[in-house]
Amino acid sequence: MKILGIFGSPRRGGNTDILLEEILKGAEKEGAKVDHIYLTDYAITPCKECHGCDHTGQCVILDDMQKIYPKLLESDIIILASPIFFYGVTAWAKALIDRSQALWAKKYLLKDPSLGKEGRKRKGFFISVGATKGPRVFEGAILTVKYFFDTFNAEYAGELVFRGVDGKGDIFKKHPDALEQAYEAGRKLVRE
Ligand SMILES: Cc1cc2nc3c(=O)[nH]c(=O)nc-3n(C[C@H](O)[C@H](O)[C@H](O)COP(=O)(O)O)c2cc1C
Numbered sequence: 001m002k003i004l005g006i007f008g009s010p011r012r013g014g015n016t017d018i019l020l021e022e023i024l025k026g027a028e029k030e031g032a033k034v035d036h037i038y039l040t041d042y043a044i045t046p047c048k049e050c051h052g053c054d055h056t057g058q059c060v061i062l063d064d065m066q067k068i069y070p071k072l073l074e075s076d077i078i079i080l081a082s083p084i085f086f087y088g089v090t091a092w093a094k095a096l097i098d099r100s101q102a103l104w105a106k107k108y109l110l111k112d113p114s115l116g117k118e119g120r121k122r123k124g125f126f127i128s129v130g131a132t133k134g135p136r137v138f139e140g141a142i143l144t145v146k147y148f149f150d151t152f153n154a155e156y157a158g159e160l161v162f163r164g165v166d167g168k169g170d171i172f173k174k175h176p177d178a179l180e181q182a183y184e185a186g187r188k189l190v191r192e
Pocket of ligand 1: 009010011013014015016017082083084085086087088129130131132133137165166167168169
């Protein structure tokens with residue numbers, strides 16, 4: 001089983017990175033093969049809305065996103081980690097998500113069977129943290145991520161989110177059981 005961990009925060013070693021590392025450790029413990037992508041290592045141009053993908057299912061922008069499409073399609077489980085920035089995911093993660101429009105076109109306009117009902121089934125999981133404690137702080141991001149996962153046939157398998165987390169490493173202080181939860185979530189994702 002192949003798992004792709006997508007690190008969507010620009011702060012290396014920050015709270016979502018810590019959680020994603022831990023969930024991936026749990027998945028590895030269950031025998032999964034893990035691949036890591038730090039979005040800050042990739043130059044991903046935002047979608048230009050040129051509709052170049054409508055007839056081909058391929059994005060015309062030849063940048064680092066071209067390295068990520070195959071990784072998404074080769075994975076059984078995709079875990080996206082992004083902190084909340086202005087009630088959504090980071091711009092790094094959103095650029096990746098918007099560029100999945102090419103997969104959306106392949107699935108819904110071109111009706112490519114590989115992304116249809118009979119295609120390979122995947123699972124998607126979301127990790128996030130936010131500084132505030134508002135009840136709705138993750139709502140926008142979760143909705144965005146669900147539709148992102150749908151473009152490559154990944155069933156939304158759930159999320160692990162923590163409020164009141166701001167400074168680097170706050171996750172340890174504010175939620176002492178968060179790492180254990182992440183590790184267990186990684187194991188469960190592979191087992192189920
Ligand atoms: C540009 C920016 C926007 C933010 N917007 C929000 C927000 O809307 N709601 C919130 O709860 N926290 C917000 N935060 C706080 C981050 O979610 C928080 O610092 C988080 O712990 C960062 O995670 P990381 O360590 O994984 O990068 C924002 C932080 C930045 C830098």
